[in-house]
Amino acid sequence: MEGNLIKLSEEFLQELWEEIEEMGMSVKDLRRCIQCGRCAATCPMALAGLDYFIKKIVHASILGLKEIFLEDSSIWGCQSCNRCVEICPMDIKPYELILALRRMCMRNYAMPSSTIDSLRNYYEKGHSVITAGYEERRRKLGLPEVPPTVLSNEEMRKKFQEVIKQTALAEVAPFPLD
Amino acid sequence: MAKIGVYVCHCGENVKGAVNIQEVLDFAKTLPEVVIAKDYQFMCSDPGQNLIKEDIKEGLIDRVVVAACTPRTHEPIFRKALEEAGLNKYFYEMANIRDQDSWAHWHDKLGATEKAKRLIASAVAKVKLAEPLEDRYQEAEKSVMVIGGGIAGIFAALDLAEMGLKVYLVEKQPSIGGNMAKLDKTFPTMDCSACILTPKMVEVGVHPNIELITYAEVEDVKGYVGNFEVTIRKKARYVDWEKCTGCGHCMTICPSKAPNEFNLGLNDRTAIYIEFPQAVPKKAVIDTDNCLYFKTLRKTGKVACKICEKGIPSKNIAGCPAEAIKFEDKDEFLTVKVGAVILATGFKVMEKHHFKEYSPNSPDVLTALEFERLISATGPTEGELRRPSDGKKPKSVAFISCVGSRDERFHTYCSKVCCMYMFKHAKILKEKYPDIDLYLFFIDVRTAGKDFEEFYVSTKQLGAKVIRGGRVSAVDIKPNGKLRIRAFDNDLCSPVEVDVDLVVLATAIEPGIDTEKLGRFFGASCGREGFLREVHTKLYPVDTASRGVFICGCVQGPKDIPESVSQAKAAAASAAATVMPGKIKFEAISAEVIRNKCSSCGVCVNLCPYNAIVLEEYQGIYKAKVEPALCGGCGTCASACPSKAIIFHGFTTEQILAQIEALTTY
Numbered sequence: 023m024e025g026n027l028i029k030l031s032e033e034f035l036q037e038l039w040e041e042i043e044e045m046g047m048s049v050k051d052l053r054r055c056i057q058c059g060r061c062a063a064t065c066p067m068a069l070a071g072l073d074y075f076i077k078k079i080v081h082a083s084i085l086g087l088k089e090i091f092l093e094d095s096s097i098w099g100c101q102s103c104n105r106c107v108e109i110c111p112m113d114i115k116p117y118e119l120i121l122a123l124r125r126m127c128m129r130n131y132a133m134p135s136s137t138i139d140s141l142r143n144y145y146e147k148g149h150s151v152i153t154a155g156y157e158e159r160r161r162k163l164g165l166p167e168v169p170p171t172v173l174s175n176e177e178m179r180k181k182f183q184e185v186i187k188q189t190a191l192a193e194v195a196p197f198p199l200d
Numbered sequence: 201m202a203k204i205g206v207y208v209c210h211c212g213e214n215v216k217g218a219v220n221i222q223e224v225l226d227f228a229k230t231l232p233e234v235v236i237a238k239d240y241q242f243m244c245s246d247p248g249q250n251l252i253k254e255d256i257k258e259g260l261i262d263r264v265v266v267a268a269c270t271p272r273t274h275e276p277i278f279r280k281a282l283e284e285a286g287l288n289k290y291f292y293e294m295a296n297i298r299d300q301d302s303w304a305h306w307h308d309k310l311g312a313t314e315k316a317k318r319l320i321a322s323a324v325a326k327v328k329l330a331e332p333l334e335d336r337y338q339e340a341e342k343s344v345m346v347i348g349g350g351i352a353g354i355f356a357a358l359d360l361a362e363m364g365l366k367v368y369l370v371e372k373q374p375s376i377g378g379n380m381a382k383l384d385k386t387f388p389t390m391d392c393s394a395c396i397l398t399p400k401m402v403e404v405g406v407h408p409n410i411e412l413i414t415y416a417e418v419e420d421v422k423g424y425v426g427n428f429e430v431t432i433r434k435k436a437r438y439v440d441w442e443k444c445t446g447c448g449h450c451m452t453i454c455p456s457k458a459p460n461e462f463n464l465g466l467n468d469r470t471a472i473y474i475e476f477p478q479a480v481p482k483k484a485v486i487d488t489d490n491c492l493y494f495k496t497l498r499k500t501g502k503v504a505c506k507i508c509e510k511g512i513p514s515k516n517i518a519g520c521p522a523e524a525i526k527f528e529d530k531d532e533f534l535t536v537k538v539g540a541v542i543l544a545t546g547f548k549v550m551e552k553h554h555f556k557e558y559s560p561n562s563p564d565v566l567t568a569l570e571f572e573r574l575i576s577a578t579g580p581t582e583g584e585l586r587r588p589s590d591g592k593k594p595k596s597v598a599f600i601s602c603v604g605s606r607d608e609r610f611h612t613y614c615s616k617v618c619c620m621y622m623f624k625h626a627k628i629l630k631e632k633y634p635d636i637d638l639y640l641f642f643i644d645v646r647t648a649g650k651d652f653e654e655f656y657v658s659t660k661q662l663g664a665k666v667i668r669g670g671r672v673s674a675v676d677i678k679p680n681g682k683l684r685i686r687a688f689d690n691d692l693c694s695p696v697e698v699d700v701d702l703v704v705l706a707t708a709i710e711p712g713i714d715t716e717k718l719g720r721f722f723g724a725s726c727g728r729e730g731f732l733r734e735v736h737t738k739l740y741p742v743d744t745a746s747r748g749v750f751i752c753g754c755v756q757g758p759k760d761i762p763e764s765v766s767q768a769k770a771a772a773a774s775a776a777a778t779v780m781p782g783k784i785k786f787e788a789i790s791a792e793v794i795r796n797k798c799s800s801c802g803v804c805v806n807l808c809p810y811n812a813i814v815l816e817e818y819q820g821i822y823k824a825k826v827e828p829a830l831c832g833g834c835g836t837c838a839s840a841c842p843s844k845a846i847i848f849h850g851f852t853t854e855q856i857l858a859q860i861e862a863l864t865t866y
Contacts, residue, residue, distance in 0.1 A: 028694045029698070077691065
């Protein structure tokens with residue numbers, strides 16, 4: 023990008039389409055989009071003012087503008103509400119595109135640091151979001167200091183990590199899986 | 201004493217919503233010679249008309265005023281009601297208290313009611329002085345002339361011929377086929393244009409009821425509906441078409457070249473040529489501007505070349521095997537009598553040179569019709585997509601919509617077919633060359649039409665990239681030969697730039713060069729944009745202001761092939777309905793000259809917009825005479841005549857003065 027100008031032919035990367043396909047989204051289906059804007063009218067990302075909300079994401083994908091997704095973190099702001107899928111009149115399943123793009127970005131190590139932190143938490147502790155510093159309060163309420171999930175079950179946590187290691191994360195995780 | 205009945209129509213809420221009906225009725229009853237004043241919800245309905253008919257039959261009334269809507273749409277049906285009840289239909293007057301009153305003064309109910317009263321008083325004053333008039337009938341020629349041999353003209357001619365009418369199909373070019381013959385494929389079905397058009401052209405060529413007159417133009421028109429006399433100039437062909445077999449041998453030996461109009465100048469043709477391979481009739485003509493024989497003759501007076509006729513004996517090359525070359529050929533004139541005329545002369549596409557911002561001088565910036573020839577199997581590259589500049593296959597192509605359309609500087613209208621043919625071009629290219637990179641720039645995508653939206657989506661699915669939201673601002677030539685396009689992408693909310701190898705401009709559909717002139721010949725007028733104008737967009741879509749003259753296809757405005765064909769069939773039906781009964785009715789509302797008052801000044805002759813008045817010798821003096829069949833009933837002559845020698849039946853001076861008096865009295 024040069025300032026605000028997007029060079030469609032120079033920035034076009036056909037590999038984006040191939041990667042999207044590989045990540046489980048049909049580009050042919052995606053191209054049915056007529057940019058009616060119905061998804062954007064319901065998308066929390068659009069309401070929150072993110073630069074690349076769902077309608078623009080679909081359009082940029084059709085144009086093969088891969089760099090946008092590597093540089094802009096909007097796709098990570100998707101709330102997975104799935105409203106876009108339910109409302110789309112062309113049945114293109116926009117949310118699945120977001121997932122495909124996130125997978126593509128993972129492979130290019132292009133994501134916000136908060137996403138890496140969440141992922142690390144997920145792998146190491148079994149939860150992407152952990153509430154720390156509540157031990158005292160929990161004890162006062164008669165609750166165990168550590169919640170009775172994988173957090174307090176070392177054996178299950180190890181098993182969980184073994185499962186994770188068999189997923190695509192083994193290849194693409196931006197931190198060592200040990 | 202006349203017995204006048206006044207009938208006030210509510211027109212549902214249209215009149216009643218602004219006019220106090222009861223007050224108007226009470227007022228009407230006070231007018232002199234009004235014996236009845238009634239109201240009804242819809243006077244034009246059967247029960248409404250019956251009110252009038254019964255009052256006439258019972259002898260209560262002998263003059264009728266209907267206060268309702270516009271005479272333009274409703275006068276005929278009320279006149280008919282009078283006729284059915286046994287009263288002369290010209291004892292009728294209409295007060296327009298809707299269009300000119302309730303609608304115009306919707307928020308001023310008192311004022312609207314007052315105005316309704318005056319309009320009714322005026323109509324009553326006029327109808328009081330009405331004279332009984334009789335319509336006249338005149339014989340009609342049972343034949344039709346269709347001018348323009350494109351898809352619209354072809355279909356109009358075929359339908360009329362099938363009805364058993366004699367049809368004269370006149371075409372300017374040597375062959376019929378028009379613009380459709382230049383197209384590669386047609387949306388949304390992707391039929392090959394030539395495949396669906398050629399059989400129809402052949403049908404025209406062999407139909408016993410169709411006389412095909414190509415390479416000809418209208419020279420003069422006389423007469424009126426039922427009895428047009430059209431003079432046609434058949435341009436000299438310099439080839440005897442009786443002998444020419446269409447073998448094309450002459451085109452292989454002619455040494456003179458000229459830009460090939462059929463391929464929009466993308467390649468050359470010979471000076472003697474057959475327009476295109478599927479031409480009907482498939483006959484050759486000599487273009488004297490470029491023929492070596494004629495050029496030399498004009499410049500030096502000497503005889504040269506004549507290779508088409510004699511061949512080159514020294515090289516053992518023979519001349520025309522049919523001995524059809526006829527250098528001494530002359531223009532021929534023929535006059536044809538027809539009862540009705542259909543104008544179907546089509547359109548032309550706007551030239552690219554108007555758009556300096558799009559680098560029109562680059563050979564790689566094409567108009568859409570040029571591009572159509574470039575990808576056509578009968579085009580200059582035989583269908584192979586190659587850049588005109590270097591002959592290389594383009595890897596990327598951009599299409600730009602609304603070039604000259606939706607633009608106050610050029611044409612305010614939408615050319616209607618461009619969005620769809622852009623998708624058609626994209627589809628043709630994507631199916632032939634799946635890897636080609638296509639960018640389609642739209643202001644917005646307009647695909648209203650049967651199967652059109654599906655065509656758009658399926659083209660997108662092939663991978664054509666659609667950029668909406670604003671006109672392309674510039675096409676610049678880069679040093680590496682690429683063309684750079686600057687635009688705005690609404691959906692990305694960003695200015696964008698694209699480098700491509702070829703640019704196709706969807707330039708506007710424009711009226712043909714001679715549209716206005718042709719219209720004037722026949723008394724058909726053009727609209728603001730120069731297309732021939734229909735009488736009423738919805739109710740009379742193929743009729744013109746001139747009776748017996750109909751229009752179809754792009755001469756009326758931009759439209760696609762299905763629409764042109766539909767209109768052609770509509771025009772054929774209307775033309776047939778005009779001439780088939782064999783006689784034509786002429787309304788009695790027309791001007792008449794009182795000979796002994798006429799001072800022979802001739803003022804009326806030049807003023808008449810219908811060319812209905814001539815100075816005719818009568819007892820040794822020239823006197824004005826109105827041809828009633830041509831008179832359009834406008835009244836211009838009657839108001840202009842300095843000797844008050846013209847009576848305008850239906851609108852006499854006495855009637856108009858009485859109307860004015862009534863309007864100003866109450």
